[in-house]
Amino acid sequence: MVSSVVEKRLGALPVAAEFLRRLDVAGTVDRLCPGRDIAHLTHGQVIETLVANRLTAPAPLWRVEDWAREWAVEEVFGVEPELLNDDRLGRALDAIAPHLTELTDSIGARAIGEFGIDVSTCHWDMTSMSLHGAYPAEDQDEDYPRIKHGHPKDRRYDLKQIQTGLAVTGDGGIPLLSRVIDGGAAEISQITGTMKPLRARAGPKEFLLVADSKLVSYRNVTALIKAGCDFIAPAPAPASAVDDAVYAALDLDAATIVDYAPARDENTPAERRETYRVLEDTHVLSGPRKRDAQVEVRRILVHSTGNAKGQQRARDKRLAKARDELDKLQRGAGGRYYNTAEKIAARIGVIAKTRRVSGCLHTGRCTYGRHRRGQRPAVRHGPPSRPC
Template identity: 30%
Template sequence: METTPNLQVYDLGHLGLVASILDQIGLVQTVDRFVGPRPGEKVSTGMALKAAILNALGFVTSPLYLFGHFFQGKPTELLLGPGITPELLNDDRMGRMLDSLYAAGVTELFVEVAKSARRAFPFPVRALHVDSTSFHVHGVYGSGEEGQTDTGDEPLVIRLTHGYSRDHRPDLKQWVMNLICADTGGIPLLFAPGDGNQSDQEALVPLLARYRQSLELGEVVVLDGASYSQENLGALRGFSWVMRVPATLKEAKVLLREELPQEAWRPLLPGYRGLEVESEYGGVRQRWLLVESQERARMEEASLQQRIARAEGEARKVLGRLTARTFACEADARRALSEASGRLPLHRLVYLGVQEERQWERVGRPRKGERPLAVVYRLRARLEVDQEKLERARRGLGRFILATNVLDREGLPPWEVLRRYKDQARTVERGFRFLKDPLFFTESTFLKRPERVMALGMVM
């Protein structure tokens, strides 16, 4: 009589596919080689990291002591290896895993894992996209989290502090995630945590320069306007780059508002047109591409109409104050009207004349032959939209400027400059949107030590 074998049923779900990919890129071996062995450990750091990735965002949003519950009812040995049970994946082991990742250097380790993945699954990289975002933390972080100075090879502790909050939570302290992603699928190639009050202008370009050899950079680097400065352009010598030019620059303001002939514009991508000018801003020869977006122009036209309505309210207050004043002569009244009209952003004050008023010594009908104490004048004027000012404002709608130091127009045509910049939204920024989606609730961090926050960022 045949006996029925003792069968056990486990819920594998998608975890088998994820585990297989992690095995193919050599995640466990790369991490363990980089971190080093720990005598007597049953679950290596690399294997603990693999378990955290299998748990995915549950590792990010749940307390560490609940981590092992995720693997209850799942084929843990099949996914992670013989002898590994959910009980071994306790909060102590996962906490030590975070500590080991920090001690090894989260950025250096991330780069090694990314290089291993590229060897296992080769993919072309035509551009690298660089950006940052912030994640807020809950709890009290005192003076012990004040950061360190880079004095050697020891890993630095980030500073959890107040800064510019992309999450609109200025009341909470935060840390910053810096990412460099490939244009192919937005695959991250470098992760680096930063202080909560990090300035992108001061942080992103030095990060590129520091890890240039590790990343084997030979591609075009795409950055946002925060990194466009004279100092950074000098530091980027040897790089090929595409950046947005800040609209606050004097040269940019002139170009954005300039009246240009229609024949000067050339089609770029659907809905976009542009024209190129040469620039040597910061002592670096570069091409500036003035871009005009139809969709953006429509949106900014709606905003302009709102600005007109708001400006009209302020302009009426100015007109009210002027008409309430008295002037010694008509010339003074005209001068005051002209100065006030010139300060209005979108309106003008139209002169309608003055009204003479005589001031007497006493109230009532003046006596025959009595001379007034003074003769003053009141303005009569009306408010209207200044069409010239409005036309100048409309001239810049939908416009922005991109810059590149690739001078070969055949190698990097204008439409390609725009496309590479637009790819920023579907690469690094898409990753940030995913991590910050309320559905996944990773926009905040619940850990006590900044060292573990840094390691958690690498897992994310």
């Protein structure tokens, strides 16, 4: 006869436990962060259970023992719920804090061997976590990343933040490298520091760092060249944007047509697909100081017929809107708001800037002077002064 029935949630706990054991998370933690012999639980057991908690029931990290009672934690992990109180979790987290880099690197390396992960392609990115509270500088430990104001991804400039970076494999998005970074650190300054451990993971294989435009700075480029690391990244804008004169001087007939078709054109007949042409030249980067040596890097310029057509359509729309506003200005010239040549010229400048046609639109001389009674001043706008 059954006197009582206890129901507990099982969910994905068995799956999480199997992966945690194959990765030897508890064993790695205990080797790097040994606890007291008299403790009921090792730090590794606590962290292993806490990881399962984050995977199955992510919520504010408080009263985890209640979660353990409702879920089959004792049956799967052999951990009594009462032992997972806030004080015990805090001691375990404090113990692993000085060893986070070694822990993540060791477990990532084990994942490569245990599951045969292909690490020839890795993806690295950073994000920020905004925090509520004062976090005065004098109360923060200098041995750890500091909570500071910075450039938050969520645009909460009123809050301080901490940043984190994560490198994952192209094969399955498996985390391999994790870093916690000062809230005030510039994202661009973290690239070279991350490149070294990632390159070590690549081993004897050729290493190519593919990054976004934040990579291209004098400091990063010189460090990568000195380390003998190949890299590729788009040119940043607007500080290092390619000058319009460079594009104007290009000879498309001399460019090499590349055998590439975007996914959207896979089912499009060959004669209707976009065409891509490439040219190669060099670009010179100057350092922030006059005595800094200039650095010369390869630059690849890509021309896309589809992109060119899209830009032309967008440019035609901007010019059409600017033309309508200039016609409206011409009809209103001499009235209450535009009764001087200076006001008319100022308005023309605003239209050109707002519609982003300053480089494409050439306005003729603005005439506003003596005129017959009932005749309005004229605003004349001519064709573009140069092709665009």
